[in-house]
Amino acid sequence: MRDKPSTQATLQQVADAAGVSLATASRVLHGSGGRTVREELRARVLAEANRLRYVSHAPAQALARATTSIVGLIVHDIADPYFAAIAAGAMRAARDHDLMVMVACTFREPQLELEYVARLRAQRARAIILAASAFTGTRFLADLADHLAGYADQGGRVVAIGDHGPGVDAVIPSNYAGAQLAAEHLVSLGHTEVGVVSGPDTLATVADRLAGFQSVLPATAVAAGDFSRDGGYAAARELLTARPSLTAVFALDDVMAYGVLAAARDLGRDVPGDLSVVGFDDVPGAADVGPPLTTIRLDLAELGSRVLGLAVAPPNGSVTVPASLVVRSSTAVAR
Structure with missing residues (x-):
């Protein structure tokens, strides 16, 4: 004994x-x-x-439960217009609550996200906003849940953009339904041979958008890149070289769609004359590229504002933000 x-x-x-x-x-x-x-x-x-x-x-x-006026906003990359617009919305809303937003970038490294949660916990941040797409993998999810539970035990509030598991109130973008809208638009234009420029398969956003699109157009060719212009360019060149018969390409975000437009130009493909291109998010600048990009619109600043509102409110469940189709001149009837 x-x-x-x-x-x-x-x-x-x-x-x-x-x-x-x-x-x-x-x-x-x-x-x-x-x-x-x-x-x-x-x-x-x-x-x-x-x-x-x-x-x-x-x-x-x-x-231990005393908190500061800091709200931690964890994103993948603040240089990405998607996250920049969300951060701007959150910062504007934070002014109404006399809070300061501290931004941390994971650069899509799961371990960095865990480290930032630990640091924000040590600094007694009032709330943590997980704005980056959730990583997949049971080990990471278990570790993150344990970190967040410890932070909540200190009185911290955890909210998210996108589904980060039970117990985390979130603003849910309509990724699956939005991708369905993109596919339905291309089908309505007569496109049947369509490629998808996908993103990292470790991200839940990628899985949701790809699944939504393929629920309407299941037999699509897919090439993966990262969520960057160069990643979209490389994936589009791969698709269009291997499958020159493709008449349309759907990119899982607008920045990759910019790379698709550049790859089409370099390969001598006219957009939208013989290749239609659709993006996702409607980031600032999507209407200004040549040709202006047809895309799925999410109100990114509103996402940031609403998730900040969740962070300062009592737990009350998650809310879904709808997506809409914005048709511009990068899509046309299939020829």
Whole structure:
């Protein structure tokens, strides 16, 4: 039988002895975080807390839950017009609540997202906004959930753009339905041989948009790139070289669509004369490229404003923001 310690035990020691995370131990002993703990884990934590003579220190807990006026906004790349427009909307809304928005870029590296959450937690940020598309992968999702639970236990608020799992209120862009609109538009113009310039398969946004498009046009040719002009250019050259019979290309975001337009030009394909191009997001500048880009419109500034509003409001569930088709001169009837 183990001897009982003579010194004051810490919450971390209780968690380690019970074989649970710090966040789980806090939920059991402090009643914080709003998440249910399995009865087996609860019993283990309580048993170890009793054995170790753990005593909750209320003033220390109150200090831990103190927050600043900082809201952390985590994006993939602020140079991307999509995230820049969202950030601008969030910052404008933050002024109404006397808050300061701190932007962190993951550059699509999952580990960086986890590190930023930990840093914002250490800085007592009032809220964290996950504006970047959720990464796929069960290990990452489990690690992120644990980080966010610990932050919530300190009184922090977590909201997101896009589905980041249960317990995270979110503004949900209509990615799947928007991509369906893009496919239906091309079908209405008589296009049957259509290629898709996709993005990284580790992102939920890519999966949703690709699935929505293929629910209408399932037999499409797909080439993956990254969410950049150069990524769109390389993927479009691959598609159009391998499948010169394609009469249309759908890019999963507007910046990649700019690369598609450039690749078509360099390959001698006239847009929209013998190749139609559709993007997604309607970022600032989509109407100014040549030819102006047909795209699926999301009100990006409104996304930023609404998610900031969620961050300062009590938990109340997620809301969906609709998408709409904006027809410009980069699409035409198939020939």
